[in-house]
Every structure is written in structure tokens, then in C-alpha cells.
Amino acid sequence: MTGTPAPFTPEPFTAADYEARMRRAAEAAADAGLDGVLVAPGPDMVWLTGYAPPADTERLTLLVLAPGRDPALVVPTLEAPDAAGAAGAPALTLHDWTDGKDPYAATAALVGASGRFGISDNTWALHLLGLRRTLPHTDYVPLTEALPMLRAVKDAAELERLAAAGAAADATYEEIRTVRFAGRRETDVAADLADLLRRFGHSQVDFTVVGSGPNGANPHHEAGERVIERGDMVVLDFGGLLHGYGSDTSRTVHVGEPDAEEREVHDIVRRAQEEACRAVRPGIACQDVDRVARAVITDAGYGEYFIHRTGHGIGVTTHEPPYMIEGEEQPLVPGMCFSVEPGIYLPGRFGVRIEDIVTVTEGGGRRLNTTSRELVIVD
Template identity: 75%
Template sequence: MASTDSASSASEPASTPAPFTADDYRARMERAAADAAAAGLAGVLVAPGPDMTYLTGYRPSADTERLTLLVVPAAADAGDRPTLVVPALEAGDAEHAPGAPALTLSGWTDADDPYALTAGLLDTGGRFGISDNAWSLHLLALQRTLPATSYRGLSDVLPMLRAVKDARELARVEAAGAAADAAYESILTVRFAGRRESEIAADLASLLLAHGHSQVDFTVVGSGPNGADPHHEAGERVVEHGDMVVLDFGGLKHGYGSDTTRTVHVGEPTAEERRVHDTVREAQQAGFLAVRPGATCQDVDRAARAVIEDAGYGPYFIHRTGHGIGVTTHEPPYMIEGEERPIVPGMCFSIEPGVYLPGRFGVRIEDIVTATETGGRRCNNTPREMAIVE
């Protein structure tokens, strides 16, 4: 089992990974169809967003009121290719999507009724999974057109649609993690004291881009009492000597997410600050060691939470231990009590316990971890010990 708490220096693959092919997207849609059949669905309906990007490689130029919908019949209806219903003015872009060779494109003009067109592709009494981010405008129109159909959110009926990554996806997640590690190593060299949180956040964003990210999703800089807010937005507070500072940042590189957190200290910490940081670091390691064959998602949460509770800080750990990551930075699976789903090789998720003392300071340590046949493999490998900054 890969259990070493590595503190090795970050390194980044220099090469750009080969793009996914039409065969890759065809295989993903076939898996989605098989999963839909196993879940008792007639098919899945995918709106523009991360599910559509994952299944087809298509990113519409804009999410508008015009219906764009991928219809994937369940495997029981084999013989029907997935169909992408798309406005005629967007059809040219759709034809060049990487997964287009595996699709049937069905264009419609503003003079057409796109819901009647879509209805012709659906089982009139079927039960369908639909993207969580689908516009209610479109869902309600489909229900009016086909009143005997029913719909469930994809995160409810097919929560693991994107959860298990293949080797090429894992390489992208690992490259994103290495780039985030490099950004962290660089931020340790800048001055913290006397600067605003927003300035340090801007530095982090620039470093993520410099190390190959195409998109920066968040740069949390929570100094002193602001660190006790897990989702603090970097603001105008000036960082002071003696502050604990939570740094949580990430985005997309090669289309896949990074997300890491380290907590640093400006100058020498107090004994209590060291104790809290050590507790969180031990909890994070315990969660990592809980990633093993036969474990469930809640086992990771329980392992990390037990360390914090035993140290007396249980009431101050106020969020789940982790979340999945892939083409978005938050997706299933979730490391939380009550999630009995087994961890399987290829899952990628965060392990990020924290302690938040209101009005005083907070500590969080986060790595992205990939589940393997024998345990866990970290995608973030910068030191988890407290770094002292100026």
C-alpha cells in the first residue's frame, strides 16, 4: 500500500497529453447507456456542462434559452446512436466536436419546436436521468410535450457517471496536481506580512496559469480569523505577523481539475497553533491510510474525523472530509458519513480535514488522492508540515 507521507518536490510533466478520440467518447457514451439500463432508466438527457463535455467533448459557445441536449438511449435500446439535439446556428461547431463521429446530430431552427423533435427520440412513458444543471425551462417543456415521462437528476440516479477515471484521465489529474504543487512552492517565496489577502490570491492565480492551468477556479486566502471560514473569499484584510493563513486553490489543466490546501504561518507559531496544525496533518494522513480495497467513502471521513475528535477539536471540523474531482473540481464521490459506496481503483477525490476556531484561526490540509488496487496515491506531494513565511 502506498502509505508514505511524501514531501518530495513537485515536478510537472512537460508534454501535452494526446487529445481524447472519438473512440474514447463512444466508449464513455456506451458505459453511460449500460449504466442507465442497470438503473432502470430509458436513457439519459445531458445538457451543456461537465457531463456533456465528458461524454462528447462538445462545449457549446454559450448556454442560451435554445435547447441543446444529448439523448443517450439505455443499452436495452441498443441500435440507436446517441443524438445531439442542437440549434442550427450551433451545428457547425457541434460537427467538429471530438465525439461527433459517435453521434447523430439533429439540428433545429427557430421556426421549429425543439421539444417535439426531442420527444420523437424518447420512450413516451420512460424514466430518464437528466443533468442536474439542465434549465427548468427545457425540463418543463419536455414534461408538457411528453406528460407520461419522468425525470431524475443524474447525480441521484447515476452519481458515478464520471467518478472512475481511466489511465489517460488520471494522467491529467496528476499533471494538474503537480502544477498546483509548483504554484504552492513558488508562493512560499513571496512576502505575506503587510499585503492584502487579495494580492496574495492574485499571485496564486498567476502562478497556476504560469504552470499550465487554462482556468483558475478559486484562490482562497484566509488569514488570521478569516481562516476560520472554510470558504472565505480573499478580501482586503492585511496579513499580519503572527497570522495563520489558509491557502486553498485550484482550477483546470488539460481539462481536469486541481485542488490543494496548505496552511502556512507568518513568523513563528504559538504552541497551540502548532498543536492544531499537527492534529489536522495527522487527520489528513489517517484519511489517506484509510483508502484501501474494501473501504467505503465514509471510512475515509471516519478515519480523519476520529483524529480530530480525539484531540478535542471535533466540534470545529464542520465539513465533509472530501469530494471527487475530474472535469469539475467538485463532483461525486463524497467522503462523508453515510456514504457507503465502496472506493474503487480510478476514483479521484480530495482528503481535506480542517479545524476552524471562530474569531481566531483555521487550519486545513488537502491533497487529491487516486484510489489504486493497493491503496491510495497522492496527486499533491508538497510538504504537509507547517511552512513559515515572511
């Protein structure tokens, strides 16, 4: 049992931290043959600047990073005071625009008449089309395509936050396995998971998957009104953000005693997850982690029932590059963090998934989740 995680209050990131990130992004853009990077409100902007403007506003806010130029932020005048108070603001030049003026003209002066730019994936189509209209000789490529590894390698402070988030998720699992499952709805258990994540420090709960019986064969089943019964296998997958960094863990429990097949399938997934975690080390390709997990499941005769990638990166979002999937040849390097989560899903019957967050170290890999991966019996 992990118990309650030790209190953790991280030191805030500084203006120098954000300045270094923006400089790194501009340099990476140059190395990728880009003329710069344009970042709309969302996780990329928060990571680069510490500024979290409203993501649902129709008013253009855009961070402009280019090699050899000072970072600049185009921002609505009414949002300028908040932008100026952000942790990374000392490294930024603010260019505000007022309602009734053309924000794309203000951006054009920073971008230039032509060029190829990386642009954050969540940029509104309204703004991308506005830029194309104002700057017809510019071209744009999504950031996850142009600079997929921008946020992938975490520094020591980020790893501390991810470890704390993992410990809070572990404590949540230790508590949830003591509650009653039989006779309750999936939504009831999901609500318990959300409450526990918040109790252990999460400021944001992103998902609480509770897939009981046949619902467990759907990897992204949303908790529903199905009443959990004795004899059910139950997939639990939950996570969110703590101190701005993500948690994501999965365990599969059984209500009452499992039968021989259920134990066998769970053990296959456990071995696949164990072997994949052991394979993590600097220099191997992301796809190699997927291959190791998939080989165990395929050799056991269940390959067609492993229907998703083995893992995804995690950081300021719970899903981000790199991805552990066939075809991803990006080599692992120390500081990368990602999930290792193989599964078997038998349609109409049950599913099993086991997931840990793993960080690459100089000598191999370190799991940020440490709860038991054995099949746990719950009431």
C-alpha cells in the same frame, strides 16, 4: 521543493473514447432502471462527447442516450457545424432545429412518449419544464442521484491529466510560500496564486482561497481586503483546470513564528489527513475515509470544529461524486480520485486545512499532491 513540472501534452481523446463513454452511460442507465439519459451543455456533455456548446444559451441543446439506440444530439441549426466538428461527433446522430421551431418536439421523437430519465444537474429549468409540458408522461431524476459514479472512475489517460494538474498546483504552492505575506492584502496573495496556476499551465482558475487570521475559520472565505499581519495563520486553497482536468490543494502557512496552540492544531489536522490518506484502499466505503479523519480530530477535542465533509471527487470539475462523508456507503474502487481535506476552524481566531488529491490504486491510494504538509513559516 517540487520545481517546475515537466512539460505535459496529453494525447487527445478519440472518437472511440467518447463512443465508449456514451455506451457506458447508456448501459449504466439501464442497470439503474432508467429509460435513458438526457445531458445538457456542461461538464457531463464535454466528458461524454468532447463537445462544449455555450452553456449560457437559451436554445436547447440535449444529448440523448438510451440503451439499444444510437446516441443523438439535439442542437440548434446555427450550432450544428461546431457540434459536427467535435471529437465525439462520429458516434453521434445530429438532429438540428431552427429558430421558430419547437425544440421539444424534436426531442420527443428521440425520447418517446413515456419513461424515466436521468437528466444532468445543470439543465435549465426552462428546458426541463418544456420537456415536461411536451411529454407529460415522462419523469426525470438528477444524474448525480441516478448515476453518481458515472464519471468517478478514471482511466489511465484521465489519471495522467489529474497528476499533471496536481503537479502544477504543487509548483504553485512552492512558489507562493516564497512571496511576502505580511502587510499585503489577501486579494494580493490570491492574485499571485492565480498567476502562478496559469504560469504552470492551468487554462482555468476556479478558486484562490486566502483566509488569514480569523478569516481562516471560514472554510470558503473569499479573499478579501484584510491586510495579512505577522502572527496570522493563513489557509491557502486553490485550483482549477489543466488539460480539462482539475487541481485542488490546501496548505496552511503561518506568518512568523506560531504559538504552541497553533502548532498543536496544525499537527492534529496533519495527523488526521495522514491517517485518512493511509486508510484509502479498494473496498472500503467512502464514509470510512471521513470516519478516520474525524476520529483523530474528535479524539483531540476539536470535533465540533471540523464542520465539513472530508473530501469530494474531482475530474472534469473540481467538485463531483464520490463524497467522503458519513452515510456514503459507495465502496472505493481503483481509479477513483478525490480530495482528503480535514480541517479545524476556531471562530474568530484561525483555521487550518490540509488537502491532497488521492487516487485509489489496486493496493491502496496514491497522493497526487506531494508538497510538505508541515507547518511552513512565511514572511
